[in-house]
Amino acid sequence: MVQSYLLMKEKAKEAKDRQTVKAINSTLRIAFLSKLYRTKFKILPKISKLSGIQQIPLTTKNDLRKSYPYGNLATDFSKVIEMHTSSGTTGRPTLSFYTKKDLEEGPKAISIAWANFGINNKSRVQFMMSYGLFSGAMLNTYAIQSLGAFVLPSGIQPTAKQVQLLQEFGIDTMVATPSYYLHLYDHLIQNNIPIKSLKLKRGIVAGEVYSDKMKKKISELFCIKVFDHYGLCEVNTGIIYECKTCGGMAVLDEYVYPEIINPTNGKILKEGQEGELVLTSLHKEASPIIRYRTGDITSIKTFFSKCPNCYGSVILERIKARCDSTIFYKGLKLEPFELRDEIVLFTGDKMYNRIKIQISEDLFKEKPKILLSLKSSTNNKSILRALQNHLREKTGVTFLIEEVPYSYFGDVTSTKEKIVEYVDKK
Numbered sequence: 509m510v511q512s513y514l515l516m517k518e519k520a521k522e523a524k525d526r527q528t529v530k531a532i533n534s535t536l537r538i539a540f541l542s543k544l545y546r547t548k549f550k551i552l553p554k555i556s557k558l559s560g561i562q563q564i565p566l567t568t569k570n571d572l573r574k575s576y577p578y579g580n581l582a583t584d585f586s587k588v589i590e591m592h593t594s595s596g597t598t599g600r601p602t603l604s605f606y607t608k609k610d611l612e613e614g615p616k617a618i619s620i621a622w623a624n625f626g627i628n629n630k631s632r633v634q635f636m637m638s639y640g641l642f643s644g645a646m647l648n649t650y651a652i653q654s655l656g657a658f659v660l661p662s663g664i665q666p667t668a669k670q671v672q673l674l675q676e677f678g679i680d681t682m683v684a685t686p687s688y689y690l691h692l693y694d695h696l697i698q699n700n701i702p703i704k705s706l707k708l709k710r711g712i713v714a715g716e717v718y719s720d721k722m723k724k725k726i727s728e729l730f731c732i733k734v735f736d737h738y739g740l741c742e743v744n745t746g747i748i749y750e751c752k753t754c755g756g757m758a759v760l761d762e763y764v765y766p767e768i769i770n771p772t773n774g775k776i777l778k779e780g781q782e783g784e785l786v787l788t789s790l791h792k793e794a795s796p797i798i799r800y801r802t803g804d805i806t807s808i809k810t811f812f813s814k815c816p817n818c819y820g821s822v823i824l825e826r827i828k829a830r831c832d833s834t835i836f837y838k839g840l841k842l843e844p845f846e847l848r849d850e851i852v853l854f855t856g857d858k859m860y861n862r863i864k865i866q867i868s869e870d871l872f873k874e875k876p877k878i879l880l881s882l883k884s885s886t887n888n889k890s891i892l893r894a895l896q897n898h899l900r901e902k903t904g905v906t907f908l909i910e911e912v913p914y915s916y917f918g919d920v921t922s923t924k925e926k927i928v929e930y931v932d933k934k
């Protein structure tokens with residue numbers, strides 16, 4: 509029995525690999541029509557087996573920025589019907605174009621994730637992320653609608669309005685960033701609105717890297733099942749999802765091909781080895797992308813899932829770090845996202861959702877510093893001392909924690925508040 513399963517798995521995997529090789533070659537041909545890849549490749553590459561992909565150059569965010577605006581466009585503009593951009597907060601945004609075919613195939617692929625979350629024609633989903641240039645909201649909306657579900661595209665609204673919509677339309681599925689979940693929870697508590705007045709069953713928490721601890725907390729606060737969902741504008745939104753059955757991060761690998769590389773030397777890593785996630789689109793027509801360095805750290809749990817609900821998929825670990833974010837301090841590894849979550853969960857509603865974690869390059873001269881603003885004014889000193897002890901226990905590092913006025917973080921409207929303003933490595 510075990511042997512026949514293994515044989516079946518091997519055969520199925522071989523067939524899948526052949527299909528992937530075919531799709532990669534087809535994507536290479538389309539990509540070669542763009543200025544970006546014509547310049548990068550010089551000659552059209554072709555692979556005969558999956559391992560051949562190692563010979564193909566990687567694509568970086570900087571490559572895309574340099575090719576702004578049309579360098580990565582592989583089709584005539586008359587075929588383009590939609591465009592989205594990355595946030596562009598740290599420089600020029602990167603663009604992703606979509607033809608009619610792209611907008612049929614992309615959402616069709618992502619709908620597999622939504623169906624797995626349990627979304628069907630009876631579901632009511634409120635999407636609390638920015639519509640417009642951000643690709644996540646619109647493309648996921650198309651995918652959810654293709655399952656016949658109701659989507660309330662509330663986007664960015666004052667929190668009172670979001671809550672009113674949740675209540676009035678009996679929303680069972682909420683989509684937001686982890687920081688927005690906490691912000692919304694604070695609002696419910698402050699306004700004496702019981703969680704039970706909402707009909708929420710599940711929460712899709714995405715758009716920011718967050719820890720398992722934060723995931724568990726959101727699940728407990730809202731009494732819902734929480735799912736992680738990963739994607740990026742440059743490749744496609746929503747392409748990696750948390751399977752409700754096995755809990756693994758399943759890759760929609762008929763649509764994208766994942767690899768894990770050593771971020772330092774670019775070598776492909778084996779199953780279980782942690783490294784940078786690299787993605788190749790397999791069916792994009794307007795903006796195909798080859799071996800894109802996502803900057804996100806993860807590892808491959810298995811190349812072929814045997815779970816009935818994500819059978820055959822590549823399964824990844826949850827993404828909890830970025831290549832450029834990990835800080836090494838006196839031999840200790842500090843992950844700002846985990847640190848942020850520790851601070852937020854420890855201080856709870858005593859703190860405004862604004863923190864700055866400041867790490868100097870000369871770590872032996874300057875201690876890592878955390879700047880935050882607290883709501884209370886009477887026992888702030890003891891809160892900060894308790895937080896310092898808590899972080900020392902968790903990380904082994906004594907942080908300098910400073911209270912700053914709320915206005916320190918500038919004029920940010922409450923709906924757009926971010927938990928971490930930025931991590932400064934200067």
Ligand SMILES: [Zn+2]
Pocket residue numbers: 751752753754755756758813815816817818819
């Ligand atoms: Zn599964």
